[in-house]
Amino acid sequence: MKSVQQVRAVWTGDEWELHFVWRVEIDVSDAPGESTVGIDLGICTFAALAYEDETAELYPLGCLKEDGYYFGKHIANCDDSSSERAEQLHRKWSNRRTHYFHALAKHIVERCVEKRVGSITIGDLSGVREDKDGEVKNWGKHGNLDLHGWAFDRFTNVLTYKAEMQGVDVNPVSERDTSKTCSCCGQERDANRVERGLYVCDSCGLVANADVNGAENIRKVPLSPSAVSAEDRSNGWLAQPSTVLFDKETGAFAPQEQVRS
Numbered sequence: 001m002k003s004v005q006q007v008r009a010v011w012t013g014d015e016w017e018l019h020f021v022w023r024v025e026i027d028v029s030d031a032p033g034e035s036t037v038g039i040d041l042g043i044c045t046f047a048a049l050a051y052e053d054e055t056a057e058l059y060p061l062g063c064l065k066e067d068g069y070y071f072g073k074h075i076a077n078c079d080d081s082s083s084e085r086a087e088q089l090h091r092k093w094s095n096r097r098t099h100y101f102h103a104l105a106k107h108i109v110e111r112c113v114e115k116r117v118g119s120i121t122i123g124d125l126s127g128v129r130e131d132k133d134g135e136v137k138n139w140g141k142h143g144n145l146d147l148h149g150w151a152f153d154r155f156t157n158v159l160t161y162k163a164e165m166q167g168v169d170v171n172p173v174s175e176r177d178t179s180k181t182c183s184c185c186g187q188e189r190d191a192n193r194v195e196r197g198l199y200v201c202d203s204c205g206l207v208a209n210a211d212v213n214g215a216e217n218i219r220k221v222p223l224s225p226s227a228v229s230a231e232d233r234s235n236g237w238l239a240q241p242s243t244v245l246f247d248k249e250t251g252a253f254a255p256q257e258q259v260r261s
């Protein structure tokens with residue numbers, strides 16, 4: 001028996017959405033296991049994942065960028081930006097974005113179940129989103145990717161919901177210093193020395209994929225210092241993430257062949 005608790009109008013950045021809050025009873029699964037994963041969200045690589053089992057995955061979400069070019073161009077060609085045609089394009093674009101977020105969240109939760117992950121730690125970008133004046137930063141111009149801070153919040157909400165259904169906890173944590181710190185020795189640098197996507201540590205010599213280094217730091221945030229120091233981990237995997245791309249044919253995410261130089 002469902003009953004509506006609340007109805008909200010939510011501005012997503014380009015359109016209004018009506019959100020209905022229902023009271024429903026759902027069966028929540030037991031946690032798939034005790035393992036952990038860290039997720040770093042960003043603009044170039046939408047999500048980087050560092051698993052406790054020493055594997056890493058990158059989700060570039062280039063399909064958002066392709067859609068940005070395509071829909072941007074067609075909307076610009078409309079005579080009138082408030083025309084029915086332009087509105088139709090905006091709606092279609094927004095629906096596709098929603099689909100990507102749902103497909104990605106579903107895929108990540110499936111991976112967590114396979115890898116017996118019981119706890120996801122995800123970088124919280126809501127503090128990054130607004131500057132000192134409370135102005136919402138426009139991320140849209142970066143790499144022509146039409147993404148605002150809300151995209152990350154929205155994705156985190158979808159992921160949290162889907163994960164909890166499978167008994168997986170999602171813990172948002174501050175991203176502070178996670179990109180500056182070496183995930184291997186803990187050395188923190190003032191200037192973030194990231195070159196061509198690589199994080200290079202002068203203290204221990206670690207060379208890692210910069211997004212994976214951030215994700216691994218995020219994974220460790222809620223762990224106790226003794227749990228972290230007891231970990232006996234190699235670090236070669238930090239430089240060898242596999243890339244998982246959205247397949248437009250199947251409408252799902254599929255791993256690509258790992259490219260090694």
Ligand SMILES: [Zn+2]
Nearest residue numbers: 182185201204
């Ligand atoms: Zn180091």
